[in-house]
Every structure is written in C-alpha cells, then in structure tokens.
Amino acid sequence: MSAEPSYRWHRWHELSADTLYAFLKLRSDIFVVEQNCVFPEMDGIDPQCEHLTALDDRGQLMAYLRLVPPGVKRPHSESPAASGPAIGRVVVAMPARGTGLGRRIMLQALQHCAQRYPQQPVSLSGQQHLEAFYASLGFVTQCQAYLEDGIWHVDMVRAAG
Template identity: 50%
Template structure:
C-alpha cells in the first residue's frame, strides 16, 4: 500500500536505534529544546529507555518527533513533540500529534492521554481533543499547562 503522506512513520524503543540514529535524534532534541528555546534543562531525563520514540521521516531524516511513555500510576503521556526546523510550515506538528495519539491508543487502549503543553500551544492541543487539567505554571522558564485527552475521544 502506498502512503499518501510525504513522510513515513517509525516507532521504536531506544535500544532499537543504531548509535548514529540515536545521536541524530538526541542532537535534534537538544538543538530544538535547549539551544533554540534557550532553555537549560535536563534533556536526558531517564525516561527515554522505557519510552516509545515516534518519528516522521522524510527521505530518511527525522522531520518530526514525539516521545510516548507511561509514568507510574498515571496515564500515558506524549512529550518532547517537535518539528525539525528545516521541515516547519508543512503541517507536520498536526501529523506527528495524530500519529502519537494513534500509537498511544494502540499501546494503551482505553486510557486517557496526558501532556504538558507550552501555554502558547494550548489552542493547538485543544483542536486535538485535549483539555486543560491545571492552571498555568512555569517550567524551565517557559509557561506550561497540563492537558489530557479522554480515552476513546475521536
């Protein structure tokens, strides 16, 4: 079957990446979240080994990414959502989130999905069925809001 999307979807655990692939992925995350956002914080936070790493690939290059994991005693979470700078303006933010929701529903059926959104993206996440579950708070000098998408939301 031929995809109608300009990207392919790759979902795997950390141990399934080659050293070169892992280096490129972590470099992209640091470039976006630490360098571009001028935010010094622990990007390598210990959650990667247990997470699912979802990439949208264009010509073998990571164009968009999201990390999916389940904290203890909490709903599954989507985090570290990004679109690579060279691929912005192609609606890949929506695409990576749609794929992340689909993969969460597959791996964590019947469960709500949580995320911590940068506050300026609240409207975007609302358009995907997420609703606020907290007041705004500052994390790593960036305003955030916790949001959740109900189980089975279509």
C-alpha cells in the same frame, strides 16, 4: 518538504546510534539552543519510552516525539487522568514547520496510544503557547499555567477514545 514522511516507532533497545543521535540532537537544537533554555533535556526517562520519528525521503529527521508509558512520569498537576500514557518532547525541525507535520505526528501518536493503551486517557505537559494546537487534537487543560525551566507550560489530558 514534498512527500509525506515515513513514521517509525522505536523501542530503546532497538535504537541505532544514528537514530538516537539524530533525535537527541534535534531535541537539544530546539529545546535548549533555539528556546535558550538550560535544563536537563536528557532526563533519564528515554529508556522507558517508545520514540516516534518522522523521516523525509532523504532519511533526515523532520519530527520526533516520545511516548511515556503509564506510571512513569506524572504531570505537574497530578491529575488523576495522568495514570495513562503521556506524549512528550514533541519537536518539528525548522524546515518542516508550517507544513502540518506537528499535527500529523501527534495523530500518529494518538492512534498508537489507542492501540497500545486502549481506554486510557493520554496526557501531556505542553508549552502554553501551543495550548490551542493541543486543544484542537482533543486535549483539555487541567491546570493553570506553570513555569517549568523558564517556559510557561500547561498539563492537558485527552479522554480515552
């Protein structure tokens, strides 16, 4: 990946069929196929979310995440801090891994959260093996690891700021 990707936020009603297909395919390729995890990846929450895409200079989807608005989905731990927005379905395409794109798309999301939901904590349910990565972005673990769809997860919260 040579140049910085272009980032774009999408509301559900603004999604083109091509964009929707691209991020659902990437999520499925990683979360279902690569991680060998059979689970309901399309969970009915997407229409309520904002979706962040990162495209390379050829228009290929390199990373994606969704922003779940406050009150839509509570994490496993039911932490009181979970009343704010949540970041989920963070995924980086194989060719872009190891380039720092995961950190950059998370920073884009955190900046958006600060603007859209000022003074609200941001939560996520992350795969446990990524706990240190999320901690490096200011997230603090809220519970012991739990098994979700065959993969160990932890709930984490980042204070408003």
